[in-house]
Amino acid sequence: MIELFYASTPNGKKISIMLEEINLPYKITLVDLKKGDQFNSKFRSISPFSKIPAITDHENNISIFESGAILIYLAEKSGKFYNKNNRTVINQWLIAQVAHVGPFLGQHHQFHHYNPGKSKFGEERYFKIAKTIYKDLDENLNKSKFLAGDEYTIADIATFPWIARHPIHGIGLKNFKNLSRWYKDISKREAVIKGFDVLKNGEKIPKI
Numbered sequence: 001m002i003e004l005f006y007a008s009t010p011n012g013k014k015i016s017i018m019l020e021e022i023n024l025p026y027k028i029t030l031v032d033l034k035k036g037d038q039f040n041s042k043f044r045s046i047s048p049f050s051k052i053p054a055i056t057d058h059e060n061n062i063s064i065f066e067s068g069a070i071l072i073y074l075a076e077k078s079g080k081f082y083n084k085n086n087r088t089v090i091n092q093w094l095i096a097q098v099a100h101v102g103p104f105l106g107q108h109h110q111f112h113h114y115n116p117g118k119s120k121f122g123e124e125r126y127f128k129i130a131k132t133i134y135k136d137l138d139e140n141l142n143k144s145k146f147l148a149g150d151e152y153t154i155a156d157i158a159t160f161p162w163i164a165r166h167p168i169h170g171i172g173l174k175n176f177k178n179l180s181r182w183y184k185d186i187s188k189r190e191a192v193i194k195g196f197d198v199l200k201n202g203e204k205i206p207k208i
């Protein structure tokens with residue numbers, strides 16, 4: 001049994017989607033970020049930067065923090081979405097997500113959506129970077145069906161929940177033909193639909 005320490009955010013959803021995709025038994029432990037559960041010493045003993053997601057694999061008592069490391073662990077455990085022959089390419093796109101796509105779109109959320117009017121510089125800077133990320137992803141998806149080639153991988157699973165916040169990005173996903181096609185394809189997957197609404201409160205994947 002895998003225990004997922006979860007909050008309903010793009011980083012949390014990466015792992016709930018992966019767990020649905022690989023069909024391993026799991027349970028959710030909610031971490032209420034607004035109440036500050038992430039700073040509890042028990043949680044910090046498995047996630048030293050006080051961030052979700054984290055997991056404990058109760059089969060071997062291993063705990064892991066950082067979404068990319070968790071995805072790799074679950075992919076290796078299940079033998080899915082991390083083809084041995086393509087790992088260098090998958091790693092590139094996975095690390096680009098955790099180091100670039102996620103942090104910059106996250107800043108764009110902060111300045112553009114949650115705190116508009118507080119910093120013109122911040123709003124402009126991250127809006128420009130967010131648009132460039134859409135463009136760069138779109139260009140790559142003109143070359144291949146999925147980010148790391150023609151197979152769906154953990155790099156797609158990591159990136160999808162961030163693009164699923166497109167309604168608050170104000171960029172216009174529909175104008176990016178290849179990124180839209182990729183998004184629609186992944187949106188249709190049963191495991192993605194279930195993992196997106198892992199708390200079963202009717203959370204739907206935003207349509208384009």
Ligand SMILES: N[C@@H](CCC(=O)N[C@@H](CS)C(=O)NCC(=O)O)C(=O)O
Binds near residue numbers: 033
């Ligand atoms: N690099 C981390 C980022 C995780 C992260 O930023 N988690 C956020 C929620 S999406 C969090 O736990 N925030 C709580 C806080 O900062 O206090 C990963 O990919 O797992």
